[in-house]
Amino acid sequence: MGGTLRKNIKIGVEVNIVLKKDQRSGALTQGVVSKILTNSPQHPHGIKVKLATGEVGRVKEILSEDRSDF
Numbered sequence: 198m199g200g201t202l203r204k205n206i207k208i209g210v211e212v213n214i215v216l217k218k219d220q221r222s223g224a225l226t227q228g229v230v231s232k233i234l235t236n237s238p239q240h241p242h243g244i245k246v247k248l249a250t251g252e253v254g255r256v257k258e259i260l261s262e263d264r265s266d267f
Contacts, residue, residue, distance in 0.1 A: 200243040200256025211261040214254035
């Protein structure tokens with residue numbers, strides 16, 4: 198599932214994001230959402246989130262519905 202709609206992204210969901218430094222290459226970083234940073238209901242390049250690791254980027258793929266160990 199794509200990450201352009203805010204309603205599809207919840208805290209604790211596992212996602213693939215593109216970090217700012219990786220926008221040209223498109224390299225993905227996997228992690229668990231700890232905070233949703235985009236306020237608008239949708240964004241064409243993906244909703245901006247902060248991962249549990251502290252990394253910030255735009256969601257490209259939603260991998261799981263929820264992580265119970267978060």
